[in-house]
Amino acid sequence: xxxxxxxxxxxxxxxxxxxxxxxxxxxxxxxxxxxxxxxxxxxxxxxxxxxxxxxxxxxxxxxxxxxxxxxxxxxxxxxxxxxxxxxxxxxxxxxxxxxxxxxxxxxxxxxxxxxxxxxxxxxxxxxxxxxxxxxxxx
Numbered sequence: 001x002x003x004x005x006x007x008x009x010x011x012x013x014x015x016x017x018x019x020x021x022x023x024x025x026x027x028x029x030x031x032x033x034x035x036x037x038x039x040x041x042x043x044x045x046x047x048x049x050x051x052x053x054x055x056x057x058x059x060x061x062x063x064x065x066x067x068x069x070x071x072x073x074x075x076x077x078x079x080x081x082x083x084x085x086x087x088x089x090x091x092x093x094x095x096x097x098x099x100x101x102x103x104x105x106x107x108x109x110x111x112x113x114x115x116x117x118x119x120x121x122x123x124x125x126x127x128x129x130x131x132x133x134x135x136x137x138x
Contacts, residue, residue, distance in 0.1 A: 036064045036101035052092035060100050061128035065114035068102030076137025086128040096120045
């Protein structure tokens with residue numbers, strides 16, 4: 001299994017999604033995109049209470065899961081989200097930096113199962129289970 005670099009067009013496509021750019025999403029490790037992402041809880045990621053918006057967490061648990069899965073996808077294969085279940089364990093204040101890391105639990109021929117965790121300063125703030133359908137090249 002080859003770890004794609006940040007220069008891989010599939011990685012760059014993820015980073016270039018307008019929502020991800022707007023939120024300030026960055027790779028935690030440029031040399032290993034499967035190591036997850038980091039983003040600040042800036043105004044774009046906050047709810048009216050100036051805390052991290054839960055919907056942002058759901059979306060970025062999914063992104064980290066995809067990046068974890070990417071090294072095991074074949075040329076031309078892609079994966080689309082089938083299901084996301086998340087638990088928000090504690091509030092996150094404005095200004096915090098959130099790390100989100102995905103782990104592949106099982107990658108079958110047609111379906112992959114991942115777990116993702118979001119942390120702030122090493123403290124777990126959210127977990128998620130993500131299921132993706134693997135789409136073969138045409």
